[in-house]
Amino acid sequence: MRISRTLMITAIAAVGVLGLSGCTDSENTGAEPEVSEDVEFEAGTTMADLADAGEITIGTKFDQPLFGLVGPDGIPVGFDVEIGKIVAAELGIEPDDIEWVEAISANREPFIQNGDVDLVIATYTINDTRKEVVSFAGPYYEAGQDLLVAEGNPEGIEGPEYFQENPDAAVCTVSGSTSEKNIAEYTTNVLPANGYSDCLEPLRTGAAVAVTTDNVILAGLADASDGEFEVVNNPFTQEPYGIGLALDDTDFRTFINDTLEAAFEDGRWDDAWESTAGAVLDLPDPPAVDRY
Amino acid sequence: MTSVLYDAPGPRARRNSRILSVVGVLAVAVLLAWLILTLAAPRVTAGGSEQPGLLDGSRWDIFLDLAVWRALGRGVLATLQMAGIAAVLAIVIGILFSFGRTARTAWVRIPTSVVLEFLRGMPVVLMMLFVLLVFSTGSLGAGVTALALYNGALIGEILRAGIVSLPKGQREAGLSIGLTPVATRFLIEFPQAFRQMLPIIIAQMVVLLKDTALAYIVGYSELLRVGVNNLSNFYGNRYFFSLFFVVLVIYLAVNLLLSWIARLVARRTGRKSVLDARIPGRGVFGMAGMGGGTAGAGGP
Amino acid sequence: MRSPVRRARGGPAISGGFTHPHLSHPLRKEHAIDAVFENLPVFLGGFLRTLSLLAIAGVGAFAIGVVVAAMRISPVASFRAVATVYTELVRNTPLTLLLFGCAFVLPYLGAAPVYYPLAAIGLTVYTSPFVAEAVRSGVNGVPIGQAEAARSIGLTFGQVLGLVVLPQAIRMVIPPLINVFIALTKNTSVAGAFFVTELFGVSRTVINDRGDAVLAILLSVACFYLVVTVPLGLVAAAIEKRVAVLR
Numbered sequence: 001m002r003i004s005r006t007l008m009i010t011a012i013a014a015v016g017v018l019g020l021s022g023c024t025d026s027e028n029t030g031a032e033p034e035v036s037e038d039v040e041f042e043a044g045t046t047m048a049d050l051a052d053a054g055e056i057t058i059g060t061k062f063d064q065p066l067f068g069l070v071g072p073d074g075i076p077v078g079f080d081v082e083i084g085k086i087v088a089a090e091l092g093i094e095p096d097d098i099e100w101v102e103a104i105s106a107n108r109e110p111f112i113q114n115g116d117v118d119l120v121i122a123t124y125t126i127n128d129t130r131k132e133v134v135s136f137a138g139p140y141y142e143a144g145q146d147l148l149v150a151e152g153n154p155e156g157i158e159g160p161e162y163f164q165e166n167p168d169a170a171v172c173t174v175s176g177s178t179s180e181k182n183i184a185e186y187t188t189n190v191l192p193a194n195g196y197s198d199c200l201e202p203l204r205t206g207a208a209v210a211v212t213t214d215n216v217i218l219a220g221l222a223d224a225s226d227g228e229f230e231v232v233n234n235p236f237t238q239e240p241y242g243i244g245l246a247l248d249d250t251d252f253r254t255f256i257n258d259t260l261e262a263a264f265e266d267g268r269w270d271d272a273w274e275s276t277a278g279a280v281l282d283l284p285d286p287p288a289v290d291r292y
Numbered sequence: 293m294t295s296v297l298y299d300a301p302g303p304r305a306r307r308n309s310r311i312l313s314v315v316g317v318l319a320v321a322v323l324l325a326w327l328i329l330t331l332a333a334p335r336v337t338a339g340g341s342e343q344p345g346l347l348d349g350s351r352w353d354i355f356l357d358l359a360v361w362r363a364l365g366r367g368v369l370a371t372l373q374m375a376g377i378a379a380v381l382a383i384v385i386g387i388l389f390s391f392g393r394t395a396r397t398a399w400v401r402i403p404t405s406v407v408l409e410f411l412r413g414m415p416v417v418l419m420m421l422f423v424l425l426v427f428s429t430g431s432l433g434a435g436v437t438a439l440a441l442y443n444g445a446l447i448g449e450i451l452r453a454g455i456v457s458l459p460k461g462q463r464e465a466g467l468s469i470g471l472t473p474v475a476t477r478f479l480i481e482f483p484q485a486f487r488q489m490l491p492i493i494i495a496q497m498v499v500l501l502k503d504t505a506l507a508y509i510v511g512y513s514e515l516l517r518v519g520v521n522n523l524s525n526f527y528g529n530r531y532f533f534s535l536f537f538v539v540l541v542i543y544l545a546v547n548l549l550l551s552w553i554a555r556l557v558a559r560r561t562g563r564k565s566v567l568d569a570r571i572p573g574r575g576v577f578g579m580a581g582m583g584g585g586t587a588g589a590g591g592p
Numbered sequence: 593m594r595s596p597v598r599r600a601r602g603g604p605a606i607s608g609g610f611t612h613p614h615l616s617h618p619l620r621k622e623h624a625i626d627a628v629f630e631n632l633p634v635f636l637g638g639f640l641r642t643l644s645l646l647a648i649a650g651v652g653a654f655a656i657g658v659v660v661a662a663m664r665i666s667p668v669a670s671f672r673a674v675a676t677v678y679t680e681l682v683r684n685t686p687l688t689l690l691l692f693g694c695a696f697v698l699p700y701l702g703a704a705p706v707y708y709p710l711a712a713i714g715l716t717v718y719t720s721p722f723v724a725e726a727v728r729s730g731v732n733g734v735p736i737g738q739a740e741a742a743r744s745i746g747l748t749f750g751q752v753l754g755l756v757v758l759p760q761a762i763r764m765v766i767p768p769l770i771n772v773f774i775a776l777t778k779n780t781s782v783a784g785a786f787f788v789t790e791l792f793g794v795s796r797t798v799i800n801d802r803g804d805a806v807l808a809i810l811l812s813v814a815c816f817y818l819v820v821t822v823p824l825g826l827v828a829a830a831i832e833k834r835v836a837v838l839r
Contacts, residue, residue: 104511110425111428202787316674331700412774417792421795425806505689533696
């Protein structure tokens with residue numbers, strides 16, 4: 001018990017003190033978005049609540065290179081995280097006052113519904129089913145589902161049609177994700193995994209011939225694999241990433257949409273990209289915000 | 293060790309035993325050697341690329357980084373936190389269940405039994421997912437609730453067995469000095485039952501601690517998730533296996549320690565209890581960390 | 593963490609989609625239970641895989657468990673040591689880690705990466721020490737006089753165990769053994785997290801498809817498990833009662 005307590009104290013002390021040793025791609029450049037001061041919001045709105053509290057809880061992925069990847073210090077880094085910082089800054093909240101909690105594909109809606117988090121920024125595809133239970137601001141990025149295969153693409157996989165023609169070939173994806181739903185239209189031979197990292201071993205042993213999910217996530221996995229894997233680069237869906245928030249909190253949604261559009265214009269969005277996913281991927285054009 | 297099942301071994305039996313021992317040790321050694329050689333050999337994947345073997349330094353160098361150990365420490369703490377909260381709640385729930393199950397009115401007894409059967413028959417993972425999605429709790433809440441309910445049900449049964457097996461005289465003595473039936477249950481019977489069942493309850497706590505690993509599936513950042521998924525994502529998938537083995541060793545160390553404490557407590561409470569004969573798992577060989585006989589066997 | 597006041601702002605929590613006001617899809621508005629009936633073949637397939645995992649791992653664990661139990665009470669010291677170490681190691685490893693090892697480490701060692709048999713191996717190994725402990729405690733429950741009588745007429749260790757002790761022990765072993773198998777039934781669900789599409793695994797996929805009917809889906813999956821576990825529990829309790837009376 002004494003050992004654990006010491007560990008806890010060291011762990012707490014480590015957070016924020018130590019840099020991310022060993023991390024090369026997603027090193028934080030230190031270019032934090034400028035935090036607004038003296039923010040004024042209409043009383044009773046979510047923005048006012050959050051600005052008064054001076055802190056915000058955001059759910060993000062902890063296991064997706066380039067977008068949301070947690071380091072040994074427990075603090076995630078990536079494009080989603082930078083977007084979260086931009087929104088928080090607009091509310092007058094410092095990056096250090098953001099509490100990051102891990103969102104997995106299966107628990108993003110419950111997180112929002114229960115109020116466990118204020119926002120979910122977690123490679124979260126906007127779709128109609130989800131719009132029934134949560135609201136979406138954005139999109140702030142548009143991805144597309146793609147395939148990750150062994151380096152050199154030994155099976156010659158061009159796209160998801162491969163699995164229609166080869167029903168014996170298995171494809172690995174994360175259970176409870178949009179990707180699982182999308183690939184189900186092509187094949188039933190799907191290996192449902194708990195996380196994307198669990199999908200790489202089946203690819204190595206040949207239990208699956210490909211991993212499928214959004215191209216940006218795959219790009220991150222390929223980048224971290226020392227040339228072991230490559231992305232097919234033939235996206236077959238459109239996955240607009242939105243910021244999930246409580247259903248029908250229209251004021252908050254409008255506020256975030258305004259923030260995003262401003263960030264698209266003034267270069268904050270570009271900076272966020274360049275300091276994270278930009279290490280591997282080219283700078284895309286920002287998408288059009290969907291004020292449904 | 294002497295046993296009624298066989299004679300104390302004579303010279304020939306001792307010689308045979310020694311030969312078998314040597315053969316057994318050799319067999320285990322060969323297996324271990326094969327394991328190490330296979331793991332150490334470079335690996336060619338299905339995609340045709342070659343990777344260094346598992347014992348290669350490039351798969352272990354992150355353990356020189358203190359930050360990795362701090363992350364693992366956080367994972368251990370998260371695991372202990374979930375186990376701790378769930379254990380306290382499980383004992384409270386268990387006490388309530390044991391009272392409900394031994395209640396004199398059928399109105400209390402029968403519904404309690406139904407709920408108990410339901411909880412005992414459900415997989416813990418399913419319960420976790422249920423709480424997570426239906427009650428929209430966080431993953432800590434889901435894990436704690438499911439573990440507390442399931443283990444509470446088991447502890448309830450353990451305590452009930454303890455109460456039922458007390459000599460009748462205990463209750464009669466309590467009533468005869470003017471205590472109400474409830475006071476008798478609370479002050480006379482229950483403390484004895486709890487003390488006698490303490491070793492089994494602690495053994496159940498080991499099961500509970502092990503089961504926190506199930507919360508990995510609902511996304512709780514416990515030791516397995518932090519240690520294997522998060523760290524191998526961050527440092528690269530080539531550390532996947534080394535991290536797994538380290539996490540496994542940590543789990544074994546923590547659990548073996550707890551099992552050892554359970555055994556120590558079992559020895560101290562001794563077997564002066566009246567119910568040795570009735571509780572499966574206690575007998576000639578002692579209970580030696582038995583996961584709670586009828587109650588706890590098999591975990592989730 | 594968060595104040596309760598802010599927590600309450602999270603909008604109406606949906607309870608399985610029965611009453612949620614924002615469901616636009618006409619089919620979904622009707623009955624969440626439809627999500628169960630539409631996917632019944634999927635559930636049945638998963639249930640069959642759960643049952644076959646139970647059968648395979650049950651038989652395997654019984655076989656290994658009896659051998660381990662015999663080793664633990666045998667006169668050969670090294671057998672006892674090996675069996676004890678095996679029991680302690682396996683019982684102190686979480687099932688999730690054991691299945692994790694079966695799914696990832698065994699293929700690394702050269703096993704075919706077919707996840708259903710790998711999960712069956714994991715469940716067999718995990719369950720076997722519990723079987724062994726149940727058998728061992730049953731043997732302990734046989735009155736000492738029985739073994740002494742058998743020994744006094746000149747039976748060997750194997751004969752004492754096989755002809756006298758075990759036949760009597762079985763009666764007492766059955767209830768705890770059934771409880772081990774109940775636990776195994778529930779444990780098969782963990783395999784769902786390691787690429788096996790058994791009941792729990794398919795339920796996650798169906799929930800992903802019909803997020804509006806979570807409650808109905810999870811309750812029906814629970815029923816499938818209860819169909820196996822509750823009758824087994826009742827049988828165990830009945831046998832336990834009969835054994836108690838006989839002694």
